[in-house]
Amino acid sequence: MALVIPEDNRFESDPDDALPEDPGLPEGWTAEAPDGSDPATVARLAELLRGHERAGRGWAGSGEDEVRVEVSEHGLAMRENLVVRDADGLIRAWGSVHDRAEGRMLFVHIVDREVDERLAGRCSDVLFEWAEAQARAVGAARGLAVQQIDTGAFADDERQHEWLAAAGFERVRTWWQMSRSVEAAEAELVPDPARWERKGVVFRLVEREGGPGSMPDVADLRAVHQVLEGAFTDHFNSAEETFQEFIHRVREDPGHRWDHWWLAEITDGDGDPEPAGALVGTVSESDTGPDGSYVSYLGVLESARGRGVATGLLRTIIADAASRGRDRVGLEVDADSPTGADGLYTSMGWGTKYVTESWHRDVPVT
Known part of the structure; x- marks a missing residue:
C-alpha cells in the first residue's frame, strides 16, 4: 500500500498573514514559522514540551520524535506551526495547529516556564x-x-487553565490516563495474540499483503477504520474522518507498528466473517526501562456489544505486550462517558496515572 497523503494543507502558511502587523511582542522578539528540518530547533521544541509536561503532571515523557510529528515536512501536510523567539533568538513559545477532521482543529499551546509572568502572558496571547x-x-x-479549536491541559496546570479561560475556551471533558502493569506469565492470557477464537469471535492481527514485514491488506485497514467510525459515532466530540486522513495521522505516531493492529470478527452463521471490533495499539518506548504498549483506539460496534469483544481485544494486547517483554499497557478513557467503560478497565487491572482535560472554543469563520 502506498503512502496515503490527504488533501492539501488548508491553513495559512505565512504567519504574517495570520497575525496583526504588530503582535505586541517586546522589541527584538519575533513570531515565525519554525524550520522543522533544523536539529537545534527540534531539540529546543522538545525541551519546551518536556518542561510543559513536568509542570503539568510532574514528569516528562515526550521527546524529539513527538516534536517531529508536528513540524516535519510529512506532518505539515495537515499542520502549521508558530514559534516566538526572544531578542537573542531563543524560542520561548510554540503553537501547532492540526486539521484533525472536518470541524475539529487541534491546537498545541506551550510557553516557556522560565519566562516571567508578563512576557509569558503576551506570548500566550500571540499563540491564541x-x-x-x-x-x-x-x-x-x-x-x-x-x-472548533480543541486543545488540552493537564488537570493540575492552573496557569494553562487561566490562559484558556481568558481566551474564551471552555473546559468540556476530563480524561483518565490509565496504566496497567504486565507480568511475563500473562503471555498465556490468550492462545496466540496473532489469532485466536472464543465463542464465535475471532481476534486476529490485520493481514499483511506479502507476509510479515510487508504492508497490511487495504481491506483490513478499511475494516478497522469503518469499525472505529461506527463505534464512536455517538461519542463525545466525534468528527467524521476520511480513510486517507485516518491512515496518514496514525502513521505519524512515533510508536506506530502495523503488527499492533487487531480486528475482531463475528464468525457464527453461514456468511462471511463480520468485523465487530478493532484495536489499534502503539509502542511506548522508554529510555530507562522496558517499553510498554498503548491502546490508541479500541472500538466495538453496538451490534456486537455484550459478546466479550472489548475484553478479548484487551486480553490480546496484554498477552502481546507480555510476549514482547514489556511491563505495561496504557490507555485513555473518557471520565465523563455514560458507557461505563472505565469499569471494564479497572476490573482488568488498569488504574489512573494522571488526568487531562479538553478545552474547546468555537470560532465563527465568516
Whole structure:
C-alpha cells in the first residue's frame, strides 16, 4: 500500500498573514514559522514540551520524535506551526495547529516556564491570536460556518487553565490516563495474540499483503477504520474522518507498528466473517526501562456489544505486550462517558496515572 497523503494543507502558511502587523511582542522578539528540518530547533521544541509536561503532571515523557510529528515536512501536510523567539533568538513559545477532521482543529499551546509572568502572558496571547486566524482559514477551506479549536491541559496546570479561560475556551471533558502493569506469565492470557477464537469471535492481527514485514491488506485497514467510525459515532466530540486522513495521522505516531493492529470478527452463521471490533495499539518506548504498549483506539460496534469483544481485544494486547517483554499497557478513557467503560478497565487491572482535560472554543469563520 502506498503512502496515503490527504488533501492539501488548508491553513495559512505565512504567519504574517495570520497575525496583526504588530503582535505586541517586546522589541527584538519575533513570531515565525519554525524550520522543522533544523536539529537545534527540534531539540529546543522538545525541551519546551518536556518542561510543559513536568509542570503539568510532574514528569516528562515526550521527546524529539513527538516534536517531529508536528513540524516535519510529512506532518505539515495537515499542520502549521508558530514559534516566538526572544531578542537573542531563543524560542520561548510554540503553537501547532492540526486539521484533525472536518470541524475539529487541534491546537498545541506551550510557553516557556522560565519566562516571567508578563512576557509569558503576551506570548500566550500571540499563540491564541494565531490559532484563531488559523481556525478561520481551515474552516473557510472546508466550507464551515464555525470551526472548533480543541486543545488540552493537564488537570493540575492552573496557569494553562487561566490562559484558556481568558481566551474564551471552555473546559468540556476530563480524561483518565490509565496504566496497567504486565507480568511475563500473562503471555498465556490468550492462545496466540496473532489469532485466536472464543465463542464465535475471532481476534486476529490485520493481514499483511506479502507476509510479515510487508504492508497490511487495504481491506483490513478499511475494516478497522469503518469499525472505529461506527463505534464512536455517538461519542463525545466525534468528527467524521476520511480513510486517507485516518491512515496518514496514525502513521505519524512515533510508536506506530502495523503488527499492533487487531480486528475482531463475528464468525457464527453461514456468511462471511463480520468485523465487530478493532484495536489499534502503539509502542511506548522508554529510555530507562522496558517499553510498554498503548491502546490508541479500541472500538466495538453496538451490534456486537455484550459478546466479550472489548475484553478479548484487551486480553490480546496484554498477552502481546507480555510476549514482547514489556511491563505495561496504557490507555485513555473518557471520565465523563455514560458507557461505563472505565469499569471494564479497572476490573482488568488498569488504574489512573494522571488526568487531562479538553478545552474547546468555537470560532465563527465568516
